[in-house]
Amino acid sequence: MSGVEAGRLADKVAIVTGAARGIGKAIVELFAAEGAAVWIADLHGAEAEALAARIRAGGGRAEGAYCDVRSTDSVLDAVDAAVDAFGGLNVLVGNAATLTAPATVEDLDEADWAQALAVNLTGAFHLCKHGIPHLKRAGGGSVILTASQMARVGTPGSAAYCTTKGGLVQLAKVMALDHAGDGIRVNTLSPGGTATDRLFTRYGSPEQAEAQWGVTMHPLGRLGRPDEMAKGALFLASDESSFMTGADLLMDGGYSAR
Ligand SMILES: NC(=O)c1ccc[n+]([C@@H]2O[C@H](COP(=O)([O-])OP(=O)(O)OC[C@H]3O[C@@H](n4cnc5c(N)ncnc54)[C@H](O)[C@@H]3O)[C@@H](O)[C@H]2O)c1
Structure with missing residues (x-):
C-alpha cells in the first residue's frame, strides 16, 4: 500500500469549492496527500484543472473544473461529476467566498451585498443541498464550511462579509442537528487573517497585508x-473529529481573544 493510500483520508472522496487558490488549494493538496480523491470546483476552471493535473502527476487522485457556486445547476454538475469520477x-x-469592497451599510451597493450572500452563503447552501444526498448514500460523512473569525466579531466596513460568515456558523449548526442521524457531521472552520490573494489584493501586496493586518491584529504577530x-480542515474531515458536530474550529492566531 502506498503512503497516499494509507493516509488519514484513504478511500474518501471530497469536493472543495473555491479550491483553485488560497486556503481551498491548500485543503485540496493536503486532502490528496492524505489519500482522498478530490474534486476541485472553482470559478477559475483552468486553474482547477491545472491543480488537478499536478496532483495526478504526483500520484494523487484529483479532477477539477469550472464551477460557479452562485448557480445551483453549476454546483449540481460539479457534485455529479465528482460522483461519476470517483464513485461517491x-x-x-x-x-x-467573494471579495467585497469595504463600505458601511449606508454606502454598500445593493449588488455587492447580493453578491456576497450569493457566493459566501447561498453557494454553501447549494453545495450542501446537492452533496448531502450522496453523503447519506455513503452512510455518512463530513461537511466543512469555511467561515471566519468575522463570524464572531465585527469589523468596520464589513457588514456583508461578517453577515455571511455568521450565517455559515448557524447553517452548520442546523445541518448538524438535521443530519446527525444520517451519520453526517457538519462544522465550520474559522480562519483568521491568512496569507492569500484575498488579503494581498485588499492591502496591495503580501508585505502590506502582513504589516497592516497580520502583525497588528493577531496576537501571534503574523x-x-x-x-x-x-490542517484544521483535515481534522474536521477525518475520523479524528468523530465526536465533533455543530462546532466552529477557530484558527485565528488569537485575533478574537481580545
Ligand atoms: N484569507 C483570509 O484572511 C481569510 C480569513 C478568514 C476566512 N477566510 C475564508 O477562507 C475562504 C478562502 O479564502 P481565501 O483567502 O483562500 O480566498 P481567495 O480569494 O484567495 O480564494 C477564493 C477562491 O474562491 C474562488 N471563487 C470565488 N468566487 C467563486 C464562485 N462564485 N464560485 C466558485 N469559486 C469561487 C476564487 O476563484 C478563488 O479560487 C473564504 O471562505 C474566506 O472567506 C479567509
Whole structure:
C-alpha cells in the first residue's frame, strides 16, 4: 500500500469549492496527500484543472473544473461529476467566498451585498443541498464550511462579509442537528487573517497585508498560512473529529481573544 493510500483520508472522496487558490488549494493538496480523491470546483476552471493535473502527476487522485457556486445547476454538475469520477462522496468543503469592497451599510451597493450572500452563503447552501444526498448514500460523512473569525466579531466596513460568515456558523449548526442521524457531521472552520490573494489584493501586496493586518491584529504577530488552515480542515474531515458536530474550529492566531 502506498503512503497516499494509507493516509488519514484513504478511500474518501471530497469536493472543495473555491479550491483553485488560497486556503481551498491548500485543503485540496493536503486532502490528496492524505489519500482522498478530490474534486476541485472553482470559478477559475483552468486553474482547477491545472491543480488537478499536478496532483495526478504526483500520484494523487484529483479532477477539477469550472464551477460557479452562485448557480445551483453549476454546483449540481460539479457534485455529479465528482460522483461519476470517483464513485461517491464523503466530504464537502464549502470554501468559496467573494471579495467585497469595504463600505458601511449606508454606502454598500445593493449588488455587492447580493453578491456576497450569493457566493459566501447561498453557494454553501447549494453545495450542501446537492452533496448531502450522496453523503447519506455513503452512510455518512463530513461537511466543512469555511467561515471566519468575522463570524464572531465585527469589523468596520464589513457588514456583508461578517453577515455571511455568521450565517455559515448557524447553517452548520442546523445541518448538524438535521443530519446527525444520517451519520453526517457538519462544522465550520474559522480562519483568521491568512496569507492569500484575498488579503494581498485588499492591502496591495503580501508585505502590506502582513504589516497592516497580520502583525497588528493577531496576537501571534503574523498572518496564518493556508497550509495551517488546511490542517484544521483535515481534522474536521477525518475520523479524528468523530465526536465533533455543530462546532466552529477557530484558527485565528488569537485575533478574537481580545
Ligand atoms: N484569507 C483570509 O484572511 C481569510 C480569513 C478568514 C476566512 N477566510 C475564508 O477562507 C475562504 C478562502 O479564502 P481565501 O483567502 O483562500 O480566498 P481567495 O480569494 O484567495 O480564494 C477564493 C477562491 O474562491 C474562488 N471563487 C470565488 N468566487 C467563486 C464562485 N462564485 N464560485 C466558485 N469559486 C469561487 C476564487 O476563484 C478563488 O479560487 C473564504 O471562505 C474566506 O472567506 C479567509
